[in-house]
Amino acid sequence: MAIRGTALQAVADVADDGAEAAPSSQSSPNRVRIIDATLSCLALHGTSKTTVDDIARRAGVSRATVYRVFPGGRDEVLGAVVDTEMARLFSALGVRLGEASDLTEALVGGIVEASARIRGHAALAYMVEHEPEMVLGHLAFDESDRLLATASRFTAPFLARWMSPMEAGRVAEWATRIVLSYAIAPSSQMDLTQPAQTAHLVETFVLPGIRALHAADSPTAIDITPFEQGCGQPDQRAVRGAADGRPITPAAVHHQSSEYSNAVEHYKGAMT
Amino acid sequence: MADTRQRILEATYACVARWGLAKTSVEDAAREAKVSRATVYRVFPGGREELISAVVAWATLEFFIRLYEQVQGATSLEQVMERGIMFAHRSIVEDEVLQRVMQTEPEKLLPTLTFESIRIRQGIAEFLVPYLEQRGVAQGVDLKEAADFLARMVLSYMSAPGRWDLDDPGQVAQLVRAELLAGVVADPGLDAGPHR
Secondary structure, eight states: OHHHHHHHHHHHHHOSGGGGGOTTOTTOHHHHHHHHHHHHHHHHHTTTTOOHHHHHHHHTSOHHHHHHHOTTTHHHHHHHHHHHHHHHHHHHHHHHHHHOSSHHHHHHHHHHHHHHHHHTOHHHHHHHHHOHHHHHGGGSHHHHHHHHHHHHHHHHHHHTTSSOHHHHHHHHHHHHHHHHHHHHSOOSSOOTTSHHHHHHHIIIIIHHHHHHHHHHHOTTOOOOHHHHHTOOOOOTTOOTTTTTOOOOOHHHHHHHOHHHHHHHHHHHHHHO | OHHHHHHHHHHHHHHHHHHOSTTOOHHHHHHHHTOOHHHHHHHOTTHHHHHHHHHHHHHHHHHHHHHHHHHTTOOSHHHHHHHHHHHHHHHHHHOHHHHHHHHHOHHHHHHHHHHHHHHHHHHHHHHHHHHHHHHOBOTTOOHHHHHHHHHHHHHHHHHOOTTOOTTOHHHHHHIIIIIITTTTBSOHHHHOSOOO
């Protein structure tokens, strides 16, 4: 969680009472401090036993400060935690996918990044163990479809540098299924937080599947040399922002999609 | 004893179908099965909690017995996977009890179902192994690893179809033959692409 550490350090440098004058600011130091304190509480006690008092104590602020930054109290803090953690996950994912220079690197990097963040998330781990009903509901049937759609709509534009938007959507969804399957039920043989094992899985099962899908979809135009050779030349059909082959920023993708903010609202609601 | 157990489980399932998981009590199950409460506790010493877990496990097993019957007689790996995914998807969508419990009290069902899914995955993988052996896996592909991967994907698609229309045989053929099996089998080219 290097990003969290850096963010905390940065806000700690400027944290003082004066900062509380603008509590509505998204980057208010107390806001970040309270959110990270809440994550620590969730990792120790879960959602049901975490109170505003616990959060304030751990953040080293007063109850009044928590309510000044989050007038809605506990529910609003929990919602902000979901919002922040989704943004942290997808930003990190966006950086990895945006920097990749070929499709293999994007798939392996994206799967490892997401798997490692899910595995290393202490609050999530506590909830899976002690409050499974809070988490499992998002992973089954219709809700699983929603999660697949949210994650694959975010990641597809990055993959569309090497294939058509439709193919990118399928591949993004497939990669999301793989991450979720091994996160819910870890395998003793295949650890997707490890780049070498993930590369093996991607090269053995995923890349041949992508080639075969491409061939089945457009039997006349089988030109997938860009990702075969890993030269990273973007597909002409790629999404806006990616067509010049430059890394895409997570922010650019966020702005393309109001679906992302709808998803955030959905998962915030589910926490409270 | 086995008969009594079966009778209690069927009765409990009928109660769950009527009232849901939360409102089904040991008394309800006993009355429906026409046995005494003491008998239910003799078979399920853990009482209500054990009974509810057992009925989820039982309904899941029943589902997989039907799935197994459905793919019997399939002659190839491709056919087994296509028939299996289509049947499983349709059964889940049309299962009124499952759908209602998922709507109203998913938190009561999902911990047990998730636990069961591990056994289910192992079952699917073991079932696929002989078909993979017969079909022949690609060079460098580990049979067990491939079976486990395919079982994970089958479970994923049957519970959440995502972008795929799993009622369309052409799409399912493409999903199975192109996406899922291209890296696994020895000669995907022979049988790749949907039959149209």
